Amino acid sequence: SADAEQIDFLRDRHVRFFQRTLQVLPERYASLETTRLTIIFFALSGLDVLDALDMIDRNMMIEWIYSLQVLPTEDQSNLSRCGFRGSSHIGIPYTTKGPGVLHPYDSGHVAMTYTGLCSLLILGDDLSRVNKQACLAGLRALQLEDGSFYAVPEGSENDIRFIYCAASICYMLDDWSGMDIQKAIDYIRGSLSYDNGFGQGAGRESHGGWTYCAIASLCLMGRLEEALSQRELDRIRRWCIMRQQSGFHGRPNKPVDTCYSFWVGATLELLDVFQYTNFDRNRSFILSTQDRLVGGFAKWPDSHPDPLHAYLGLCGLSLIGEPSLRKVHPALNITQRAFQHLQQLQQTWRDSSGSCLRQH
């Protein structure tokens, strides 16, 4: 029937959408310059979810990502600024090797370090060229007294998004010295609203994206049930599950938007109640935002697709078990395949540090 045709999933269009994204974007995308690494993440992880990474030149991508690492200078004076940049916009000459170049304004950005590490994992890299101690030093420099994080050492807004980035970085590097967990938990708890969703910080309106950051962070830290009581968790479940209208919206009385099928859906999955949502209505909505011509997904039907909504739309479909899509790790927001690669890596790190200890 015509209806069934309208809601079929156009896999190949989405593959081409992400492939084009990885190439060249027109100038009207200028505002994405400092966040290009996050765009790469959406495209690579999107292709991973589609099981279409084989068409990628992995080594080329890996080199380019490593060129974005802010490495320590000879005298290590910039350790608190290390991590990954979003792009080459500062003008550092291209290099994938250290030592770092001294530049008055060059520093990492916490969301870029997070998406950089994810992207390397997705590409099968072993992170051996990541200066982990420098990344962690850069991370420590970003945390405030109240437990939240800045994005950059020069200062920026500070809120729960960057706690999520920090927790993901520590989780991937298997090293929690990058943050004060208790302070982060205090900030997260402080962000719990009277209506049982999480805001970007204390007193602020609850929102699906920040609720994801809160719950996913606690899960990555392994502190979900320590930080929140059963009663609180049940209330949070209620807030989240009330977000479903057809697809999901991010705040009460706001329109539904494709990306919340992931932000809220993944939160519900982490809280063990995603199974109680309505998969059919969710799927119908996500597919109504599919761009049948250029591929990708938009936030709303009859709108322009973009890499973020294209990626999160796929993740939303993956959560409900769309055939041909890889499963996504709901807290880390990479495929289970990439996650298994991480686990194997972490095992080799532990084995080798264990054998070092045995030798001494």
Next chain:
Amino acid sequence: MAQAIKLTNDLTMSGVEETLNETVEVKEDNEFDGEVEDHPVDDYMADPTRYVFYRDRKDWADLEPVPQDDGPSPVVKIAYSEKFSDVYDYFRALLKNDERSERAFALTADAIELNAANYTVWHYRRVLLQALAKDLREEMRYITAIIEEQPKNYQVWHHRRMVVEWLNDPSEELEFIADILSQDAKNYHAWQHRQWVIQEYKLWESELEFVENLLEEDVRNNSAWNQRHFVISHTTGFSDAGVLDREIQYCLNQIRKAPHNESAWNYLKGMLQDRGLSTQPGLLEKVLELKETHCSPYLLAFLFDCYEDSLESSSQKENIDEEEQKISLKKALEICELLAQDKDTIRKEYWLFLGRSLKAKYGGGDGGTDALSEDPEASVPTSEPQELN
């Protein structure tokens, strides 16, 4: 005014309504303010508004432009025009030398015009504002204009906050934010900035009135309800019985006007959930009345929560009233059925799950009439996994 895609710097978990999907228009070339070159007499007729690249400006000749270097195989490369590259090649040159000058300050405005999401440009501009002791009042006018054009950009609000802090003068803020909210009453950045200003400078006095006006305009504005809670919890608090009564009445009145409003019900429940939902004198009765004429999924969920609360508190008493418990349980389960089968069918599985959990917890030796799980673990699934088509 042509606008670039509105994108925050932090895509992965940014305020996602405020992301790339706004209207996209290509910038018009004639928006750039040009500099007239110092031409000799024969160029007297040169158009003073003709744009001149930085590389062709005599007073920039001392500086070597720094191109962006993406290496041999760039990924997600943005194809910049000559004009764009020219401005940013000189921006990179200034940055490298950490130049502190008027010409650098002027260039940051051009760079911002091209990409207001570049946080390095904003940071550098702040460094210059201080190094050159620039007029911060003028900067306030500048940032006001930019935010009016691009109200969903993180960097511009952060910049405004910094300038307000330096001036230690919040006097324009409430009016400015009100103006932004008049264009989009749910702009998350605007509300965040408003909360910061009010809390930092103790400007609580007129805020409840402001909130009430917004709720008059749109009783479903969840941001305004949140602000209401913010103001009251930081001023009188909710522990005062008079305040609590007033707020309960306010909620019920708004619900009578617009029954299908999750925000009002969330506010009501939020106030009371730790104060004994089921023990507010007369409230349950009022809600049961409203159920007849102003029903909604939110009302029914509230009733369910009341019954659950009464089950919980009665089960903690010395002498448990078993009859009362049975009645509360029965009513709660009826609500679950009503929601699952009729009033909130999209959440059918969830309401059935809650019913099972409640029955498992408080059902006691009743002997279930259907094959429900007796497992007291609230998260044990017993529904069939959903299949896609």
